[in-house]
Amino acid sequence: MKLRTSAAAAALALAAALTLTACADDSGDGATPSASASSSPATEMPEPTKEDVAALESVKVEGDAGKEPKLSFKAPLEVSVPTSRVLDEGDGAEVAEGAQVTIDSVAYLGTDGTAQGSTWQQKAPMSFILGDANYGVLTEPLKGQKVGARLLVANPVQGQDGTTATMVNLVEITDTQKIPTRAEGEAVEPAEGLPTVTLDDAGKPSVEIPEGYEAPKELVTQTLIKGDGAKVTEDQTVTAQYTGWTLDGEQFDSSWDRGAPSSFSLQQVVAGWTQGLAGQTVGSQVLLVIPPDLAYGAQEGHELQKETLVFVVDILDAK
Structure with missing residues (x-):
């Protein structure tokens, strides 16, 4: 998927790190939602291995809640399936499947530990419906959490060249709200x-x-x-x-x-x-x-x- 601005490209790279499949799409300048959407509901995620859990536990997080953190770890870091770890419990409203959730996030590439994008830098939090197949990797980790919670989420991402690399993300829940399920007016x-x-x-x-x-x-x-x-x-x-x-x-x-x-x-x-x-x-x-x-x-x-x-x-x- 070719985008129109570098800011949009960074935003999409960050979003791709948090999607169910995270496969790159170079289909042209702009896309309908179908370009990145699955045609079927998200499937149940496989269980992480002990090695996956240990890899995520090795990630060091520096920085206070509400601000962009710095992640550090020994590269390369790899997980075989999406793996999550709760860093801080929130004390706000509970996040329910089907509700809109807003997050801030920063992504690091597990291969070499380099930062890949940050909503804090863009000043553009991401909002989506919890349960949306496009963000399927976040459904189980975020469901039942409360606003203010911070989590680490690691996800294997397949690139255009067919190779797979792990993306390591810190996700902070900043808001949740119910929205209508259909047009009303x-x-x-x-x-x-x-x-x-x-x-x-x-x-x-x-x-x-x-x-x-x-x-x-x-x-x-x-x-x-x-x-x-x-x-x-x-x-x-x-x-x-x-x-x-x-x-x-x-x-x-x-x-x-x-x-x-x-x-x-x-x-x-x-x-x-x-x-x-x-x-x-x-x-x-x-x-x-x-x-x-x-x-x-x-x-x-x-x-x-x-x-x-x-x-x-x-x-x-x-x-």
């Missing part, structure tokens, strides 16, 4: 001739493409539900439920099917997402019809390179 009558969206009882959308519908040459943005929250800006990270289809009605991605909303920066998605969601309000549901040049058109060999994409997005939060 005033229904908006869509323009005629657009794909028809139907919601099931839980709010999961399905779409019907009208017969003879012609692929638009420009981005189509249609608000379906108008939320009463703050306006989203293009520099924010949004938490959303979404489903994506090609213009023949074939679904290729859905956060609903993964069992949890996803969080992503509007600086790390295709231009159609950035342009279509910026200016919308939190709580809204938005239909996007994105032509290839605002999606994957420039990404040679991408399976969706020539496709016009249809999305229904429920904007649940923005930070």
Whole structure:
């Protein structure tokens, strides 16, 4: 996944160190959430070995809570499976699966002990839904912890060249809150001739493409539900439920099917997402019809390179 700024690249590197698979993706300039999302819910993590636990216990942490710490250890440090260790118990609200959690984190490469990224330096804490498959490695370690807790999390990360290295992260929980599971607001009558969206009882959308519908040459943005929250800006990270289809009605991605909303920066998605969601309000549901040049058109060999994409997005939060 090629990003647009060095700050965004650092943020993504840090996020990748905390994902379930942490596999690199060099698919182009920007991506829809499908570029890094698993199509199925997170699976149960394997148990760490005694050697994994001992490796993480060897990490020395210097620095007080609330500030960026310094990690030191004898390199190379390796674990075979995701491994965690609680450093400090928190005394704030308890973190529950399905709630939004906000963390600060710093990452070090186990191979040589070099720092790889820090939300403290970026002044940009990471927020996501606990249980989101994109952050599956954090689900069990953070569940039941309280705000203020600090944990070490080590994770084997596979690079683009097929080699695997361990990333060592210190994670500090700074906030948690419940957010809606679907868009809530005033229904908006869509323009005629657009794909028809139907919601099931839980709010999961399905779409019907009208017969003879012609692929638009420009981005189509249609608000379906108008939320009463703050306006989203293009520099924010949004938490959303979404489903994506090609213009023949074939679904290729859905956060609903993964069992949890996803969080992503509007600086790390295709231009159609950035342009279509910026200016919308939190709580809204938005239909996007994105032509290839605002999606994957420039990404040679991408399976969706020539496709016009249809999305229904429920904007649940923005930070």
